[in-house]
Amino acid sequence: xxxxxxxxxxxxNGSSLLYCKSDLKEESLxxxxxxxxxxxxxxxxxxxxxxxxSFDMELCAEKxxxxxxxxxxDQWKDLIQDGVLKPEVRRYMFYNSRAFQIAIxxxxxxxxxxxxxxxxxxxxxxxxxxxxxxxTLAAVAVTVLVILVIDRRQRKINVNTDVRLAAVNEIFIKHxxxxxxxxxxxxxxxxxxxxxxxFSPERxxxxxxxxxxxxxxxxxxxxxxxxxxxxxVMEAAVQPDLxxxxxxxxxxxxxxxxxxxxxxxxxxxxxxxxxxxxxxPPEAMAQQLLVIFSGFYVRLLVTGQLPGAVAGGHLEHSTxxxxxxxxxxxxxxxxxxxxxxx
Numbered sequence: 001x002x003x004x005x006x007x008x009x010x011x012x013n014g015s016s017l018l019y020c021k022s023d024l025k026e027e028s029l030x031x032x033x034x035x036x037x038x039x040x041x042x043x044x045x046x047x048x049x050x051x052x053x054s055f056d057m058e059l060c061a062e063k064x065x066x067x068x069x070x071x072x073x074d075q076w077k078d079l080i081q082d083g084v085l086k087p088e089v090r091r092y093m094f095y096n097s098r099a100f101q102i103a104i105x106x107x108x109x110x111x112x113x114x115x116x117x118x119x120x121x122x123x124x125x126x127x128x129x130x131x132x133x134x135x136t137l138a139a140v141a142v143t144v145l146v147i148l149v150i151d152r153r154q155r156k157i158n159v160n161t162d163v164r165l166a167a168v169n170e171i172f173i174k175h176x177x178x179x180x181x182x183x184x185x186x187x188x189x190x191x192x193x194x195x196x197x198x199f200s201p202e203r204x205x206x207x208x209x210x211x212x213x214x215x216x217x218x219x220x221x222x223x224x225x226x227x228x229x230x231x232x233v234m235e236a237a238v239q240p241d242l243x244x245x246x247x248x249x250x251x252x253x254x255x256x257x258x259x260x261x262x263x264x265x266x267x268x269x270x271x272x273x274x275x276x277x278x279x280x281p282p283e284a285m286a287q288q289l290l291v292i293f294s295g296f297y298v299r300l301l302v303t304g305q306l307p308g309a310v311a312g313g314h315l316e317h318s319t320x321x322x323x324x325x326x327x328x329x330x331x332x333x334x335x336x337x338x339x340x341x342x
Contacts, residue, residue, distance in 0.1 A: 040302065041067055041177070042196035047189050048094050054085060055194055064196070069175050076168050080194070083164035084181055090192075092160050097183045097190045105147055113139040155305055157296040159232055163276075165295035173291060176200050178323075180298025197298050201290055204324035208286035211328055216282065226332060227285075230276045230292070238268040289327050297323050 044060055046053045057080070061073040084093070094100060116135045123131075157163065161181055169178050178199045184191050215223040277288050300306045301320065307329070309321045321329065 039198050040195060041069075041198050044194040044196075046192050048090055048097070048183065048192045049189050051087070051090075055080065057081075060194075069177060071171065071175055076171050079168040079171070080165075083168060084161060084192075084194075089160060089164070093181075093183060093192065094190055096158075097185070099183075099185045099188075099190045101147075101150055102185070105143055108146060109139055109143040112142060155300065157293065162295040162299060163232065163292060166291050169294045170291045172196075173199070173201050173294065178294035178298055180295045180302065182299050182303055195298050195302050197301065199294070199323065201323075204290060204322055205283065205286055208289060208324040208327060209282045211324075211332065212282040212285055215332065223332070224279070227277045228275065230331075231273045232276065233271050233273060238270055286324075289331070290323060293327055293331070294323065297326055 042060065042063055044055045046055050057073060057077045061071075064071060083089070113135060116138060117132065120131045120135055165179050165181065172179060176198055178197050180195045180197065182193050182195065184193060212223070276292050277285055279285075297306075306320045306326065309319055309325065
């Protein structure tokens, strides 16, 4: 969690400004001893357990303006509201929060221990203290395994949160900012935090474009195979051709009442795959990759879950990879799955 704000405050609807920093760096992600102090410019928080709370966008706009980031509020306010503050998205984030996962782990442990103990009691050796110890150890081991599986799942890009921030990151990356969202547990409350991280995209864009150009000339099929995995399922409404149906229907079978549309009838939909990185020039593809993975990168960065930096690249003396190196090592040069969500 970030340090308390130097120029913080509390806004309306339960939103608060946790951290604000005014010294911008020109180079992209030049880490020092405490990288978050130099790179995190702004952190907004809100209580996700309260349905009426929301991020105070006006307060955020004022702080960004004070930091020299001139982005009109109407360009990004609705993108954040529609991206992460819809009721169904907030419910999803709550059910995937640490608070809910801890509660599930406790319930799972108690249920597993009770079932194992009851089963052991049916055996001939089930009444000794050894059986209780064995049952406890087995329940703890299985619960820890489940927690590790959940934690590993949290390290994948989330379609319902990280990718939803791509639209707003497309705007802010032009102003050397990228956004990410995380959740923390404060007592009984699940707190959502919106992070504004300073990021200069020029060097990462050049490095990633060069890498894509190399892959296109040496491993075009493999590159396209990996990029084709970067897709999301979209619901598209199916519009029937009413004119054709009316012409084909026999006159005797035409309805006596009005053939107007039934407003209560749900539209017919079908699922379509939308490729997030379509074929195009290397620079355009690199720009799209930076935008898509920026929210995921920020989430791993501020929670300390980024993998170690690989030798080389345009950052020196860094313990964590920059965004382009992160994309190269985890997306373009691997065959693992990156997405999680609905």
